[in-house]
Amino acid sequence: MSEVITTEAGPIVGVLALQGDVREHAAVLTALGATVVAVRRLSELEQVQALVIPGGESTTIDKLLRAFDLRDPVIAAIDAGLPVLGSCAGMVLLARDIVGGIEGQQTLGGIPMTVRRNAFGRQVDSAEVALTWEPDGSDMHATFIRAPWVEAYDAGVEVLATVAGRDEDAQGSHAVAVRYGNCIATAFHPEISGDHRVHQLLLDVVASRRD
Template sequence: MTTVGVLALQGDVREHEVMLSGLGVEVVRVRRLSELDAVDGLVIPGGESTTMDKLLRAFDLRDPLIARIGDGLPVLGSCAGMVLLARDLRDGIEGQLTLDAIPMTVRRNAFGRQVDSAEVDLVWEIDGSPMHATFIRAPWVESCDEGVEVLATATGPDGERHPVAVRHGSAIATAFHPEISSDTRVHELLLAQL
């Protein structure tokens, strides 16, 4: 059976577990290297990116995770997970590190503070269908290299459209929280790469 891990250092772990279990895969929480080594794919949940970065280093998971992603481990990062998967970061705290998995620059908390959280209707570019998305202190993609596929965009508080879902190789990142909706397309996209 396919096993998908959810990085369980901090954030909305349970919601991703429920979504993935409903899609028929075995789900394990990843907090140790042995757990990371045993998964076929990984979700990095939303939460607080600076805390996750610190805990990845404290648990000695950062370098092994970078290596697994570099070897093609399918990975999905939502919200804080998008921040962690970026190559470059804007508005991070001093010393904050990313996993450099997707050649993109992400602006942390780009959509504003907690009170600016919103539900937005997007177009899922893969098939042109509508998608309802929830943004909570969400990032956006400021720029990305050629070869990064933009899956959805949204209008930010600056009035400009910004990528909010992207794919590069076996890495997927969303600025929104697909795990708190009934729409399984983002998770299915991850599972299709296993």
């Protein structure tokens, strides 16, 4: 039987529960009225109307996806239009290409972008950064923990937030939150900030598919 975090009525959202900030994402989604399923098996993936790929260690999650025979089913679900949110390591996994990955590291694709793994690692291990959330133009405080950022992206990718370059080698700004179709990715950790707009956006995408 699947592990259901809450039985409240609402959209059924899976949180990939192989490694990382699973409980934190589940708590936010529960507060927003979703029913949350911890996804470790294909049968659990098949139940959900959306999926969250949490922060953690992207190389470890990649290896565990393959060990649990979930990598190909998750790719197929994304290709079929399943709404997905990836935060931090989840952003790396949703990228088409990685800069700074380890040998043999694979991604799920989903968003035609190139992500630099651990882009913040040389400067800060953790930082609270004030952003502009572009969908409504309001301020957002975002927590970055050895975070990636987006180095390049295709024309169809919508940038939701950016940060300025953070060392002498970084020019201009970098996207740290993006959307491409039903896929959303953030370099920061929306599950620990107390700001639920990123998760609400995911639920809005689910609702739009049900209308």
